[in-house]
Amino acid sequence: MRFQILTLGAFAAVAIAAAKPGLPKPDKDGRYTISAPGITAKFIPYAATLTNLFVKDKNGVERDVVLGYDNTTYYPVDPGHPVYNAIPGRYVNRIGNGTFTLDNVTYYLEKNDGDNTLHSGTNNWSYHFWNLTALTADSITFEYHDEAFAEGMPGRVDASVTYTLTENTWHISMTAESPNVRTPIMLTDHTYFNLDAFANPDTDLIWNHTFYLPYSHRNLEADSGALPTGNILEPEENSTDDFYSAPHQLGYASGNADWEDHCGSGCHGYNGQFLFDDDVPEGAVVAELSSEWTGIKAELRTNQAGLVVYTCNWSDGTAPLKSTQGLDGRPAVVNGDGCVALEAQDWVDGINHPEWDRLDKQIFGPGQKYNWESSWTFGTL
Structure with a gap:
């Protein structure tokens, strides 16, 4: 997997060069901090990445609940490139067989995940520094300009992400436009959570976290490479994929065949991918994770x-924890099953499944704007 090496000085130089003149400079580690009552977040321009997210637990202790690194210069050089809390693109998740057809032209992409393309390949947006264009005490905006065929897809794409904090809530808003030709656009916020901040003395794994999807009665069947087959499943209550009938611990089905x-x-x-129902009430909580x-x-x-x-099945115990996480006397690493990534997005590989009728949500051209909105609100049980 391709990556580049940057020294601390080089990182700082790039971070500053990518910022709009007149904006505050980052701290000595290259981070920008925003805050609101009950919540603090830190970001770097590389991949528009969230590096830290602090919220308070039931005892008022501040916990850093997302994965990442203390050393911000490691994000660009990490050979595993897990896309920690970053923005990949221009088309996230898998594209079957690394190919798609648009307007009677077939495009062939880099296959970086077995026979498939993942997150648009190893030149996707999460491998690049974004431009910092706005910064206030509670909001930060990054922009990225993706040239035509940078990942093998037609047309230039101009994108932005704005992170805003309000009381106990992290808002993410993304827009993207392809001003010249039609092209696939599907984005996500790729955040990894551990709500225990790896400090639970009983376990550093994610299986004790409770998960609830009250408006998800369907999911996409996937093959051995995690690529959707095209079939839409309706899991029975208490089956492995049932998180709709009641909240379940993430590991509740570990005994299932x-x-x-x-x-x-x-x-x-x-x-x-779990699919949300067609009749979700506006503003409804569609997923809840708790510890x-x-x-x-x-x-x-x-x-x-x-x-x-x-x-996080593929985490192998080599990625370090941050100094804001972990428990004295236990190895400060992310073990397999130690986290959960929750990525809101449209239907995976929808550009290769016209029978799903998702093309108007995944193909954009001149005069059209892609809009992605999510928020995470934190509280206590």
Whole structure:
């Protein structure tokens, strides 16, 4: 996987050069901080990445509940490139067989995930520094200008993401436009959570977190490579993919026969997409993640049609924790099953499944604007 090496000085130079003149400079580590009552967030221009998210637990202790690195210069050089809390694009998740056809032209992309393309390949937006264009005490905006065929797709795309904090809530708003030709656009916020901040003395894994999808009665069937087959499933109550009938711990189905390889060959747990119902009330909480140990709960609202859930099967214990996380006496690393990535987005590989009727949500051209909105509200049980 391709990556570039930047020294601390080079990182600082790029971060400053990418900022609009007159804006405040980052701290000595290259981070920008915004805050509101009950919540503080830190960001870097590389991939428009959230590096830290602090909220209070049931005892009033401030917890950093997202994954990341203390050393901000490591984000660009991490060979694993897990897309920690970043914005990939221009088309996220998998594209089957690394190809798609648009307006009678077939495009061939880099296959960086077995036979498929993941997040548009290894030149996707999460491998690049974004421009900082606005910064206030509670809001920050980054922009990225993606040239035509940078990932093998036609047309220039101009994109922006604005992160805003209000009391106990993190808002994410993304827009994108292709001013010249029609092209695929599908984005997500790729945040990894551990609401215990890896400090729970009983476990550093994610299976004790409770998850609830009250408006998700369907999911996309996937093959051994986590690519949708085209089939739409309706899981029965208390089956492995049932998070709609009642809140369940993420590991509640670990004894089921289909737990192993459930998220692809060699993958246990989850790495697939749950679809939201067509009649979700406007502004409804479509997903809730909580931890009994910290008492922290996180509620998701979004205008997207589904949620990809990945329970970090492939984490291998080599990625370090931040100094704001962990427990003395335990290795400060992210073990397999130690986190959950929750990625609101449209239907995965919809550009290759016209029978789903998602093309108007995933193909954009001159005069059209792509709009992605989500918010996470934090509280206690």
